[in-house]
Amino acid sequence: MSFADLGLSEELLKTVEAAGYSEPTAIQRQAIPSVLMMRDLIGIAQTGTGKTASFVLPMIDILAEGRSRARMPRSLILEPTRELAAQVAENFEKYGKNHKLSMALLIGGVQMGDQVKALEKGVDVLIATPGRLMDLFERGKILLTGCNMLVIDEADRMLDMGFIPDIENICTKLPANRQTLLFSATMPPPIKKLADKFLSNPKQIEVARPASTNTNITQWLVPVSNSAFEKRKVLRSLLSAEDVRTAIIFCNRKTTVRELNKSLKKHGYRSAEIHGDMDQSSRIAELDRFKAGDVNILVASDVAARGLDIKGVSHVFNFDAPWHPDDYVHRIGRTGRAGATGTAYTLVSSADAEAVENIEKLQGQKIERIGPPPVAEPEAERKPRGRKADEPRPKREREPRAEPAKRAEARDSAPPRAEERPRRDRDRRRDQFADDGPDDGWNGPIPDFLQFTIPA
Template structure:
């Protein structure tokens, strides 16, 4: 099937073709006709399946007919995070470039004045996070009585973040005769209850089993002790053909410290977490998208909604606490049919979390098999050479008398002892630098803390 077979307008097809797409993904092929027929829709789709375009494309054609009014948006898209809201806005700008639709983005961390000004002029598409939307509504800056179409994106994430009461309040303020589209990766009972209450005879679409990890992603778990995590991470970043990578940690402090550590080791690294203001987060994402940095360390604030082409690797520096977060984290790679790799660092304390992930996804995460590092031989050779260098560099003293055999043996013993001592100190310093994450290659054999197993 081609996009041209879906009944989209010529102007929209030109924009889609300009973006480099000709064939719709399964969720797009199934959802777009339903949206065009003005039907309510429940779509269960894992991240990375192209679900954003499945509602953005038909909405552009639908909204091309009609007139906007001040403070009364014609359509509303609710997103759980600022990053996802920005991603949806980017899609509208990309695919709606041949249309004259107006759009407003209501998210926290941005000056409210410009947002209010856009609403006063009238918008066809309003993209918002629930908190900022409720804030402006309570200030009397926005009316929802003219909204013809509502999209609830990442509904299960809304549930996780405690937004369901806000969603219910917003839905109650919208016209009853609207079209509602609900997208979610899973369908827990509270989301089903929400759908039963606010959707009318919805069409149900499911393109993959709920919470199934993308088959295009090669997944691995790496058994490691906590104090060796950074050392193993550096090894994988240098040896697994990493083009671009997102590294997830559970805590904001870990994100900051890990980003600094990797920078000291010579990597081009950025960071994004909840303590950063919106402009700083967007600046880091722009550097990552533009290729000025190729590694992004992130907390779960970035686990959903970031659609960056060509992310080759995802690293879970910390095993996620919630199994759903695992699916969404690794979904940053292997997008739109591309191949990706995901490594999850697992300590003894993570056994239960990994079991929950495997139960949710219905698959075992294979353990990563480390090949013998070529650097181990180089490290041994370097140590041997350093001993030889120390021996050869032993100072020589001129003497007018012939040295006795005993003198020569004593000097040789002291020289060898000094060489061994120097080598020992060098090894100790090298180990200390590794522990402190000082820049440098990983020399020496693969350490015993790694669990080795064969992958079938």
């Protein structure tokens, strides 16, 4: 089956072909015709299956008819993170270049003024994170009564981040007869409840078992100690032993991300970092460096775990085993995308036993354990550590002691040692001013206890 068989317009087919795509993925084959028929849809798909294009492509054709009005977007796409929202915006720019559709991106961490100006002009597609959208709505800067199409992307991630109440609030402000598309990697009970409440007779598509991992990804567990120093050493050994073209290294904490990136740079690796404490412009700049190949290792917190579609990532390393098993699926899904193969290593200590058990239970399979490769210390960095056991202690030759009189003469004529110079200079200044007259530092009256009369 080709994209032409899905019912897309000629203009859109030319754009897709120019982008280098000839055959749709499984979720695209099933989702695009249903979206074009204006049906509500639930899409359950593992990461890296082409999910974004499955709603972006039909939305472009649907929105080709009609015109936008000020502060009233015609469609709304909700994303859990800024990075995902920016990525969807890139997809619209790439596939919609033959259509005259306007778009606005509402995300935190950037100036609100430019976003308000874009809304006032009117937009066909509004891509937003729930927090910034609700902020602008409460300020009266946006109206949702004209929005006839809603996409809730990464719904299970929305649940993890506590956005479900915001999404429910947003849904009540949109027209009741809208078209709603919901996409999620898993379908936990709260997401099922959300779908039952706000979707009307949806078609459900499932292209992979929920929370299953990509079969193109080879997974390994590497036992390590609890020591951060030892873990960094094992990680470097893996980076050296493997044919790592580009890699993403995940950590559980932002402080660990910073420390690990600093350590990797110190050892000569071309690495960058991305985490939640960075402002939006800095995060985008680091991602652009990674995509451009200026750096080939990206150290990240889970803010980057979902939805980042970066081509050619050969390896994923979990420096910390993720606390939630679903996060493991999304982390390693950054490699092995679009039919390519990838490798994922997870460093695990004795404290990670429960987390590993939950991951294997979720996947329904055991992950093979391997030992880390030996670390070969470079010759230049090797330092002698004392003499060998059978090596004799070297003898020092001493000069004969001089006569006492000559020793004293040499001591007096020798220049003062560095630590003695300040003291000698101080003594010299004290002697210099000892006979300069009275001390002019006190200008007040003479105290009584210093006044006395010499007897006659």
